[in-house]
Amino acid sequence: MKQQFNKKSFLFLFVLLLVSLTGCKSNTTVEQDTLEKVKRTDKIVWGVKYDTKLFGLMNIEKREVEGFDIDIAKKLTNRILGENGSAEFVEVTSKTRIPLLKNGNIDAIIATMTISEERKKQVDFSDVYFAAGQSLLVHKDSDIRDVTDLNEGKTVLAVKGSTSAENIRKHAPKAKVLELENYAEAFTALQSNQGDAMTTDNSILLGMAAENTDYQLAGKKFTDEPYGIAINKEQNEFQQALNQVIEEMKQDGTYQKIYKKWFKEEPKE
Ligand code: GLU
Secondary structure (H helix, E strand, C coil): CHHHHHHHHHHHHHHHHHHHHHHHHHHHHHHCCHHHHHHHHCEEEEEECCEECCCEEEECCCCEEECHHHHHHHHHHHHHHCCCCEEEEEECCCCCHHHHHHCCCCCEECCCCECCHHHHCCCEECCCCEEECEEEEEECCCCCCCHHHCCCCCEEEEECCCHHHHHHHHHCCCCEEEEECCHHHHHHHHHCCCCCEEEEEHHHHHHHHHHCCCEEEECCCCCCEEECCEECCCCHHHHHHHHHHHHHHHHHCHHHHHHHHHHCCCCCC
8 A cells, every 4th residue: 555655746846846857848948048049059040931022022933031131140150150151041921920939949039020129028129120101002093192091991911929910900090900910811812803902011012013003112111110130039149149130230241232132222220
């Protein structure tokens, strides 16, 4: 009887130990020092867009993701880890990017992401690396000239988890907002007349309009959307390393070169 009790309690303790160890493992993923981890593994896992022309778009033929965010991420990786360091890319959407970062699936987000006070409650940001602003995309025959034309009866398409979906409710309170999963879906919805306009950053809309000449931007930007690289909280050394390289790239012309490659003009600042 006594022996049986001991066996049982041993089994119980063993299971308890296993459970707590598994618990610890998932915690360390997020709590560990990101800079130390990326140096140890010799790679940085970046969360990037796969459906956003100019910033992060999958090239099906090459099976590679391409864009401004991608080139900046590759340079940051090489300068932080050295030429042998590798940049790995994982697809995120506006909705999935913060959960993927917080779960430890990615080390950083570089994905057209606006630095906002709301998001700062969950993640930290690098310094600004791109200045965008929210605008509208409409068919070229549309009567919508700017955001004030989005009145009652109009439907505007936005993407879940984006600042655009929130901002548009303030700037066009009477319009109906339809939220899609990603930018590819939102643009398809616009093309099939499920909405009168689509809204997100001018920089993203310009990429769509360039490829689809039946569509154009309507009106000027009505918000400021400064892009930053998002990382987990309390990763001060990683944050400093990113900021230092961004500054270096601006000083030595690398940033300007990448900017010109994608946007065919000099950076505004
Ligand atoms: N910059 C805006 C945002 O962070 C819109 C682009 C996006 O959804 O990534 O939400």
